[in-house]
Amino acid sequence: MLIAMMDLDNQFGYWNSAGTSKTFGHPVEPSWLEGIDPQASVLDYGCGYGRLAGLLAEWGFDNVEGVDVAPNLVARARAQQPGARFTVLDAPPRLDRPDGSVDMVLLIAVLTCIPGDDGQRTLVTELRRVLRPGGLLYLSDLCLQADQRNRSRYQQFAARYGTYGVFETADGAVCRHHTVDWLDDLFIGFDQVGTREVSVDTMNGHPARATQLLLSAGPSDVAHR
Structure with a gap:
């Protein structure tokens, strides 16, 4: 019997307990931020403990807000990154936030923390x-990995969750790795500005x-000087 993905798309219990102690390692490419006004409104959705919001504040962006579902993660962010809100x-x-009020997300x-199609679509619609x-969306996430450890767990949990690439971690999270075609479909209507692949360590050290994408919400340059 398939598990309803909607029940897993906000894993508050995990992120407010075990997830609070995790370390996140996805980088931001500085050249992708060149030309963005330091006064631009920047939203870090799913900010965790505020690593990237704090980094952007250090780089001179003074209108950065991080948002997250987990109060304990936000408390950690506020303590560690006083330069952002x-x-x-x-x-x-x-x-x-009002419609059209954010320059960059x-x-x-x-997305790896939101295993359901509908949950991901709802989030992208809100963003x-x-x-x-013309505002920008900077995406960094995990597509399907080629190593045997990941392929084995994709196969193990495919029937349980109904999506190849969704899996459980040993400490209780349900995560998802994506196909490129799914990301293309999810962000249809956005214009691709940049793309790259980078090596990262996952939250559990693997x-x-x-895959990183820089996407534009339209043909304007209002987010830039």
Whole structure:
């Protein structure tokens, strides 16, 4: 019997307990931020303990907000990164932002934490709502990995969750690695500005290859000087 993905798309219990102690390693490419106004409104969705929001603040961006579902992660972010501001999401993925009010969204290793198609679509729709025309979305996430450890667990959990690439971690999270075709479909309507692959360590310390996309919400340059 398939497990309803909607029940797993907000794993509050995990992220507010075991997830609080995790270390996240996806990098941000500085050249992809060149030309963005330091006053631009930047939203780090799924900010965790604020690593990237704090980094952008150090780089001179002074209008950065990180949001996350887990109060304990947000508390850690506020303590470690006083140069940015952080908010707990009460009803994710809904954002307390007007339409078209954000210049750039960071979505870094977030989709892997939302295993369901509908949950991912709902999030991307909300992010598109708050992005200005021409605003940027910086995605970093994991596509299907080629190593035997990952292929074995994709196969192990495929029947349970109904999606090849969804799997359980040993400490209780349900995660997803994606096909390229799925990401293309999920972000249809966005324009691709940049793409690259990088080596990362997962939150449990395993090496992986991450796919990074820089996407534009439209043909304007309002997010730039």
